Amino acid sequence: MSRRFLPNRPFPERKISHINFQNTPTRTWQDLKKYKGKIKGKLYLTGLPLSSERKPGFLTYRLPPWKVLSSKMLSEGSSFLKGMVLGGIFCLVLSLLGTFRPGIPSQIEHLHHHLKPHSKEELQKLSQTQMSELTEQVRVYCIIMVTPKILVHWAAANDTWSKHCDKSVFYSSESAKALEAVDLQEQDEWVRLRKAIMHAFKNTGGLRWFFVARPTTFAIIENLKYLVLVKEPSEPFYIGHVQKSGELEYVEYESGIVLSYEAMRRLVEVFKDEGKCPERSKALWKLSEEKQLATCLKYSGVFAENGEDAQGRELFNKKSVGSLISDSMAQNPSDVVETCCSDMAITFTGMSPSQMQVMMFGVYRLRPYGHNFHDSLTFLPPKGSDND
Numbered sequence: 001m002s003r004r005f006l007p008n009r010p011f012p013e014r015k016i017s018h019i020n021f022q023n024t025p026t027r028t029w030q031d032l033k034k035y036k037g038k039i040k041g042k043l044y045l046t047g048l049p050l051s052s053e054r055k056p057g058f059l060t061y062r063l064p065p066w067k068v069l070s071s072k073m074l075s076e077g078s079s080f081l082k083g084m085v086l087g088g089i090f091c092l093v094l095s096l097l098g099t100f101r102p103g104i105p106s107q108i109e110h111l112h113h114h115l116k117p118h119s120k121e122e123l124q125k126l127s128q129t130q131m132s133e134l135t136e137q138v139r140v141y142c143i144i145m146v147t148p149k150i151l152v153h154w155a156a157a158n159d160t161w162s163k164h165c166d167k168s169v170f171y172s173s174e175s176a177k178a179l180e181a182v183d184l185q186e187q188d189e190w191v192r193l194r195k196a197i198m199h200a201f202k203n204t205g206g207l208r209w210f211f212v213a214r215p216t217t218f219a220i221i222e223n224l225k226y227l228v229l230v231k232e233p234s235e236p237f238y239i240g241h242v243q244k245s246g247e248l249e250y251v252e253y254e255s256g257i258v259l260s261y262e263a264m265r266r267l268v269e270v271f272k273d274e275g276k277c278p279e280r281s282k283a284l285w286k287l288s289e290e291k292q293l294a295t296c297l298k299y300s301g302v303f304a305e306n307g308e309d310a311q312g313r314e315l316f317n318k319k320s321v322g323s324l325i326s327d328s329m330a331q332n333p334s335d336v337v338e339t340c341c342s343d344m345a346i347t348f349t350g351m352s353p354s355q356m357q358v359m360m361f362g363v364y365r366l367r368p369y370g371h372n373f374h375d376s377l378t379f380l381p382p383k384g385s386d387n388d
Helices: 029-039 065-099 120-124 128-137 148-159 189-202 221-227 261-270 289-299 321-331 336-340 353-365
Strands: 013-016 042-046 058-062 140-146 167-172 209-213 217-219 238-240 242-245 248-251 257-260 304-307 347-349
Touching: 140 148, 140 189, 140 221, 148 167, 148 353, 167 189, 189 209, 189 261, 189 289, 209 217, 209 221, 209 261, 238 248, 242 304, 248 289, 248 304, 257 261, 261 289, 321 336
Parallel strands: 140 167, 140 209, 238 304
Antiparallel strands: 013 058, 042 058, 209 257, 217 347, 238 257, 242 248
């Protein structure tokens, strides 16, 4: 029998390499036709001739075009799905590796997770001398992180609430001629925050409470002082609006972060350990500075605490007053005021500079004549301040 080669056709071919003539009694082309029912296609012999010598050869077949197309689509679709699954698993592993911090003390007992101020009844038990001493001791260093890109908010914060801090320092990514600030010469937000914290700790001037904020935050410093009034700054406190990401609890940056002197001391100390608290993250994608701060504090045994009033309402708000009122009107129309905001709220965010000026008027200047608020304490402004 003469050689019969595969005709030159545009259809793809499939080889069945396990049919080897050397291991079968096949002699003739007609005998090969018995395999046709198994492969559902046209049979061709390629390579070597059939002979009594039983030389190795291979059986090939060709599928019709519509079968070739559907087979190809299924094959490519299967490969695509496999790629997506493998890619997802790969990203998940990298994410775990990037955020994994071995050795973080997760089993340390946390005694004060929800922090609330003293009640008026408790304050009334204190003598006038004790209350006067407390108001003198609770003094706040405000660390305000700014950039020239938000110069308008920077100017608004400088002209409004920051005047009520016992010491307020603006830390900038670069120098700005319009407003005074400490030029850290750093664009990376996490590195800049680290440098600002270290600078503030070295220049504390006897102040024992620290408030970290952006200029887009509006803060009522007197309410902050009331929250920490009977708290010891020699204990590690890290307070604000707490959020959770996986196993990590962190204080949201936008609504302000309160740190005690002891928390600052531990934080500055852990900054020296690049293994626990790296200045430059080696992960494929960076954690936000608020999460990196929480991770470093957790290594130091300092845990996030949510600031709340006696009714459990938030003191550190991540929305503006207007947004909170709108939400309350939609969700609780019969009791808008009580469900909206705490009357001892410390921060609000998401306000324009003009809205911050209006807040100053409402909080510090507008007063009903002859009304006594019956406050047990008076927080006097720092000496030389031009606050309201």
